Amino acid sequence: MEYEAVIGLEVHVQLNTRSKMFTRVGTGFGQPPNTLTDPVVLGLPGALPVMNRDAIEKSIKVGLLLGCKIAEVCKWDRKNYFYPDMPKNYQISQFDQPICEGGEVEIEMPGENPAKMGAHRMVELTRIHLEEDVGKLTHYEQDSLVDYNRAGSPLLEIVSEPDMHSPDEVFAYLTSLRNSLVAAGISACDMEKGQLRCDANISVRPKGTTALGTKVEIKNLNTISGVRNGVEYEIRRQIRAIEEGTEIIQETRRWNPEQKYTTPMRTKEMAHDYRYFPDPDLMPVKIDEAWIDRVAKELPEKPFDKQRRYQEEMNLPYSATSSLCGDHLLCAYFEEATALAKSPTKTANWVVNDLLRELSQANKVDEFAEESNEAITPQSCPVSPQSLAELINLIEDGKLTNNVAKELFPEMFATGKTVSDLIKEKGLDQKSDDGEIEGICADAIANDSDAAEKFRGGKEGAINALKGAVMKATRGQANPKVVDETLRRLLS
Amino acid sequence: MSEDAPMDIDYVANLARIELSDEEKTTYQRQLGDVLKYFEKLQELEVDGVEPTAHAFPRHNVWDKDESKQGFSATEALKNAPQSRQDQVVVPKVIEE
Amino acid sequence: MSPDSPIFKTATELSADLTAGKISSVELTRAMIERVETVDEKVHAFLHLDQEDALAQAKASDERRSKGECLSPLDGIPVGLKDVISVKDQPLTAASKILENYRSPYDATVTVKLKEAGAVVAGRLNLDEFAMGSSTENSAYGPTRNPWDLERVPGGSSGGSSAAVAAREVPLSLGSDTGGSIRQPASLCGVVGMKPTYGMVSRYGLAAFASSLDQIGPFSTTVEDAALLLETISGHDPLDSTSFPKDIPSYSGELKNPAQPGVIGLPKEFFGPGMDDEVRAKVDQTIEHYRSLGYQTKEVSLPSTDLSIPVYYVIATAEASSNLARYDGIRYTSRSERAQNAIDVYAKSRGEGFGSEVKRRCLLGAYGLSSGYYDAYYLRAQKARTLIRQDFERVFKEVDAVLTPTAPTPAFKFGEKSEDPISMYLSDIYTISTNLAGLPGISVPCGFTQSGLPVGMQLIGQAFEESKLLNIAHAYDRDHLYGRQAPNL
């Protein structure tokens, strides 16, 4: 029998606010343990929460970006359960009045090959709610250590409908969601830093049927590949169980990324009774039209919309747009450069090939470095969009050969010098001085009368030997177009 | 909720994470049963269409701007901790329920 | 003890003496410390008194006054705090074993306000553990005794705060009131105690019992002093999202311009059976006095009154079960030595660290919120709370204040009600609905029983109209000043 998986995701995204969700102590990653704490974060007796307005605004932004209905009024509830990473032993969250409902995420499935666009479709969202993060537990042989720096950071939970059916769709969903959230500037979505975390609800059913199978929740899917592998494993496990006639129990399982399998955490019978109730320490949030309109004005273009625009308006090839549109910073760079450069396609190619290569080399993590430096972005890199545009325009004008440009670019990236700086410095001014070129061409014809005769006799290809000689004599610095024209004139 | 459904004291004690002796269980089972019986007044009340009161004087949008302030040092944060190591709180092994 | 001793003076009088240079804050604070050393063995109102710290604050106050830099009328005057209000670097036990070794790393907002006013913040006062109780018998550190009769309870939960003022150990103190925890002990100890409108005084730094009901308020021997302390601690606090943005007038200043006598409502549901005869007699005399002052009295009805106890206990215990979850043996509370794993830490630390009433309420609260019971208990109680609020809104269209007894009986004996939760819960019958409606209430001493036990009357006011309420209370109090009578200790 053939089976179909039904998958829904709960994605937790840390918002990049300066201060926490319910107190004004700072947020951040990699700070000394327990220094991003205060009475509220630690849940000390008497501490009280105060909402972070920006976290709410950022949530509205995400909701609008994903086409959700923004609540007119949302409120705060306490989710009660005991765990050492949760200082108050309740999490302030939103139960029955979340900030956003509905919405969708556009996904693209892999195409036949990287140059071909794959199928697009919408994955439905159930809701998005805002809550506070927990601290970080590190487990040791005998005990565990708790650092509360992360506790209380604003956390957005984006819940999808059970609307995905394969690990590839899950991967596409996460990639698309992440691109949108990063583009909106609400989170860096760095999974390694725990800024984006994912739980998956998975069931399988015979293909063609509509009733849902028993659902299993997978936790600890903490890298994008982990999500894909964990989901894949769990689907296989469930299908095998059905085929072997073993019952699938409704439970929560943990993905073990090292061993690559899921293990049971708790069953439905052991499920928590969270005792949700409205948090009496906090007042509700009212979101009016004016606020929504204001936020709507700041929305970025959605990555897939941008990709379509590049293809339609600029005629860029799919492969270039797909590399660009996964990275909104690269897009911003491209748009700045292409506004000044003469060819959008060439600009895209330079950005996607050369700039990206230099960036990734520069950002390669030195495993032995004490701490990682700030990543170099297209914006902070030494080659400005203006500088790239200059380079492209010199090529387009026939003043620089592509080969020389390719050689110069890494140096521009390394030194921050402009292409004209380097040309001057290296005496690379292209020999397009007509008198000089004409002399060299005449010499070449004189030195290879054989080739000259053949060309005159109608053998078009014979001109290449002459061109080669000229280029050699000019050490490649002659403008090929000028050389071609001059030779033809002299030979006619 | 009434005599026919007495409070499951073990379940509730586990929810509240309070270890109870057998003696305590018996006492609380009885006392809380009495209290719940006393609360039955509430069950008889007609509350259709009545809005719940979560706050005596409700307001909206009580918030702060997103500005970060200096917090505790690790020493201050852990001053009252029963056990700490490497500037973190030590807890006995966390086992999944 | 000489009747001229500073300990028998009101804060208002002491403020004048300090200004006139008749006494220094250090002398006053020393007198207070001596008084505590003499009588607190009997009364046990104090859980902790940091003498050195108190004297240092007094000295700083004297230095300010000598330079003419007096911060407020309370500059140099000692104020005791219920041991649920945080003071930086001082203990905060909430009268619980679980917080035995805890010291607060921060000041509550009321503490900041007192310090800014120059008051000598001194003494951690006893209470029912986590403010749960009506007798102070639920303190893990032993009960407080009623200064008028050491065989009897001082009321609760702010029994230490009321007894400390009644025993003249401090001229002023703060308590917290969730269902009557300021007014009932004030009544039983013969002092003034006031619960402000919900939102008038910041709860930041107050170890929460029931967040939607808790308010901090003053204890004093006169209404005039209560006004002085209340105006010092009131005001909007951005650290408490339930704090209300209202300008705070000078309550004590406004007492000097008495308002025209208005209308006092007498809710018939509060004058039914269950009230002690002597209490009734004293309250009747109080009503007569108001009439003699030109006040009109009017019978009113608060029909949802009989719901107030169940509604209160469902809501308060639910909120408490969640608020007290943080006392778990992990970050700052005592950890059970029997704990083998993290789950153990919770159940065993809480089992060992909490007293029986706290356990009872946490269990009840968890039950009322648990799966399948939420709608029947918590949600229903919240709806019934609306009805109780509406009762008062209706009544306050016709009257300026509502007058009731504060407690059904004078101080009762130790152990009398501690085995029967419901009878203990009923001792808050007259005070609870005020919290549910969020309204201000004040208990003013209105005489003594034949056996010499104090009786208090309660005035309930309109929301955010503390000035009017204090004015009406003062109209009675200045003619009687029962709170100025001190017990023999």
Ligand SMILES: [Mg+2]
């Ligand atoms: Mg979830």
Ligand SMILES: [Zn+2]
């Ligand atoms: Zn969540």
